[in-house]
Amino acid sequence: MLKRTALYAAHQKLGAKLIDFGGWEMPVQYTSITDEHLAVRHAAGVFDISHMGEVTVSGSGAEAFLNSVLTNDIRKLVSGQGQYTLMCNRSGGVIDDLYAYRLSVNVYLLIINASRIEVDVAWLQSEAAKFKGGELNLSDASHHYAAIAVQGPRVKEFINTVIPGPSASVFQVASVTDLKKNQIAGFHFDNHNLLVARTGYTGEDGFEILAPDSDIQHLWDKLLEVGQPFGIKPAGLGARDTLRTEVCYPLYGHELDENTTPIEAGVGSFVAHEKGYFNGGSVLAQQKATGVKRKLIAFKMTEKSPPPRPQYAIWWDDFKIGQVVSGTQSPSLGIGIGMGYVPPEQAKPDTKIEIEIRGKNYAAVIVPKPIYKKS
Amino acid sequence: MSNVPSDLKYAKSHEWIRISGDTATVGITDHAQAELTDIVFVELPAVGRQVKVGEACAVVESVKTASDIYSPVSGEITAVNSAVVDNPALVNTAPDSDGWFYKIKLSNTAEVNALLSPDDYKKQIGG
Numbered sequence: 411m412l413k414r415t416a417l418y419a420a421h422q423k424l425g426a427k428l429i430d431f432g433g434w435e436m437p438v439q440y441t442s443i444t445d446e447h448l449a450v451r452h453a454a455g456v457f458d459i460s461h462m463g464e465v466t467v468s469g470s471g472a473e474a475f476l477n478s479v480l481t482n483d484i485r486k487l488v489s490g491q492g493q494y495t496l497m498c499n500r501s502g503g504v505i506d507d508l509y510a511y512r513l514s515v516n517v518y519l520l521i522i523n524a525s526r527i528e529v530d531v532a533w534l535q536s537e538a539a540k541f542k543g544g545e546l547n548l549s550d551a552s553h554h555y556a557a558i559a560v561q562g563p564r565v566k567e568f569i570n571t572v573i574p575g576p577s578a579s580v581f582q583v584a585s586v587t588d589l590k591k592n593q594i595a596g597f598h599f600d601n602h603n604l605l606v607a608r609t610g611y612t613g614e615d616g617f618e619i620l621a622p623d624s625d626i627q628h629l630w631d632k633l634l635e636v637g638q639p640f641g642i643k644p645a646g647l648g649a650r651d652t653l654r655t656e657v658c659y660p661l662y663g664h665e666l667d668e669n670t671t672p673i674e675a676g677v678g679s680f681v682a683h684e685k686g687y688f689n690g691g692s693v694l695a696q697q698k699a700t701g702v703k704r705k706l707i708a709f710k711m712t713e714k715s716p717p718p719r720p721q722y723a724i725w726w727d728d729f730k731i732g733q734v735v736s737g738t739q740s741p742s743l744g745i746g747i748g749m750g751y752v753p754p755e756q757a758k759p760d761t762k763i764e765i766e767i768r769g770k771n772y773a774a775v776i777v778p779k780p781i782y783k784k785s
Numbered sequence: 786m787s788n789v790p791s792d793l794k795y796a797k798s799h800e801w802i803r804i805s806g807d808t809a810t811v812g813i814t815d816h817a818q819a820e821l822t823d824i825v826f827v828e829l830p831a832v833g834r835q836v837k838v839g840e841a842c843a844v845v846e847s848v849k850t851a852s853d854i855y856s857p858v859s860g861e862i863t864a865v866n867s868a869v870v871d872n873p874a875l876v877n878t879a880p881d882s883d884g885w886f887y888k889i890k891l892s893n894t895a896e897v898n899a900l901l902s903p904d905d906y907k908k909q910i911g912g
Contacts, residue, residue: 427820443848444823648849716826716846739825739848768828768844 415460416556416623420630424644432525434461437646446649447741450612453641454562456633457650459618460626463527463552465520465534471544472516479537479689480510481672483682487512490581492592492607494680496672497530498690502697503668504675506530507660509609511594514580519551519594519605521618523662527552537689556626560633561616561653564640569617572629572636573597573606586617600625611650613657613780655736656782658708658749664720664735665706665749673697674751676706676779704732705757708779711746711765715772718748723766726756734765740782746774747781787816787910790881794897795906796857801881804897811857812885813845813876816910821847824876829865829887836862836889838896843886845876854886858896864888 412435421428426437437458439446449455467476476484482495492511496504506526511519522530531550538548560569566587575585579596583589586597586606594607605620621629634642651661660666665675672681673694682688683695711718718737723730737748748765756763759778764771793801799817803810818824826846836842836856843854865887869875876884891897901909 438849439822442822652848716828716844716851717848719851739823739846741823741848 417458439646439648443648444741446645449643455645457559460556461524463522467518469545471546474543481681483685502671502690502693504666561612612653658779704751725764794900818880860889860892
């Protein structure tokens with residue numbers, strides 16, 4: 411039986427096509443992936459992301475514990491601030507990629523991938539059991555939170571009307587739009603508390619909002635109502651995937667898995683080598699110093715072709731050198747785009763490659779990340 | 786609701802066929818294009834290719850997925866519609882007219898009897 415979010419009825423009412431995503435029955439699209447994608451690029455889109463997991467970590471040992479299990483340096487965060495980070499095993503393989511927020515002194519919130527909740531929580535609990543650096547409370551709060559992402563260049567024009575300021579949290583801001591990128595604060599909505607972060611997974615400005623199940627339907631309706639004159643559309647996981655692929659954000663299970671390191675995946679800037687011990691740190695330091703056997707690259711098709719898709723072979727000079735891990739038709743660019751792993755010798759931008767699609771090779775070129783840049 | 790023209794026959798796998806003597810035109814139904822949405826690529830069979838009934842002989846790709854198109858009848862491909870190759874969105878906007886896929890010379894006209902009537906196809910898609 412697939413799990414359903416508190417917005418399931420709203421999706422049905424909007425005529426969404428629903429699919430199984432990590433055990434959740436989620437909307438893949440409402441009208442058209444292309445239309446929803448372009449609404450987010452040029453106006454606004456609202457996504458149900460209630461399937462994402464939440465873990466709270468608190469106590470006097472929370473900071474030291476998180477710094478031992480995550481790659482980024484959590485000590486850089488002040489209250490009301492978040493960072494992208496990765497959780498690695500001892501071989502440097504990625505267990506999950508996530509956002510870590512510091513809500514107040516010794517109180518942290520981790521936002522993790524839906525498909526990884528059980529694995530992450532089991533790993534964190536086993537690591538916590540060995541931890542001797544102070545008091546530590548770890549709790550899977552995934553059942554307490556529903557979540558919405560509202561993304562696009564026009565969101566800042568109406569979000570303060572939907573969620574009025576000032577904040578009601580340790581971190582003080584006068585309004586939602588006073589949040590800077592990666593900042594998070596609590597706000598009152600319907601006499602309940604919401605957490606609003608200026609983050610997203612689309613490459614556009616926008617916000618991710620955590621709320622109890624009981625409030626999420628009202629928030630969803632109000633965003634669509636107030637955002638309507640600004641061109642807001644409900645957007646599904648299909649558009650979420652094409653948007654993140656254009657800006658080369660990794661998706662767990664595609665760019666990242668337990669046998670892939672952050673260095674190979676090109677997210678080494680979120681690994682704080684100098685911070686002291688952390689899981690996988692020695693392997694990652696060695697890879698940084700001596701190099702990796704494969705690297706994540708982004709590519710564009712240079713001739714008319716079917717859209718590239720995961721698992722298609724990548725060719726270079728008559729050699730099969732790698733595999734596509736994400737691929738799609740780019741709604742913004744109107745051509746096929748993707749990401750894949752290849753040996754470092756062939757990973758430079760402007761390298762001509764070919765993508766094998768149903769037995770035929772089509773011309774492509776390696777490009778710098780992100781593939782899509784706002785003009 | 787999806788448009789199901791009354792002068793066409795239908796395959797369970799959502800292709801339509803317009804029969805004229807021993808030749809026919811094949812495309813995908815309005816219901817199929819609405820399910821796929823955002824068609825971005827169409828791959829058609831070579832002219833002269835012999836296909837069997839139910840054989841995968843074309844591919845239609847939306848942003849999200851690639852789908853095989855199965856021939857509703859056996860025969861030889863006599864023409865393909867280069868307009869849908871150049872402009873795949875035609876399949877979305879005119880699935881049962883300008884968005885046709887290929888013409889075929891039937892090798893066994895009796896196969897036509899196994900195809901669905903417009904009413905039967907409407908029942909299948911819940912229309």
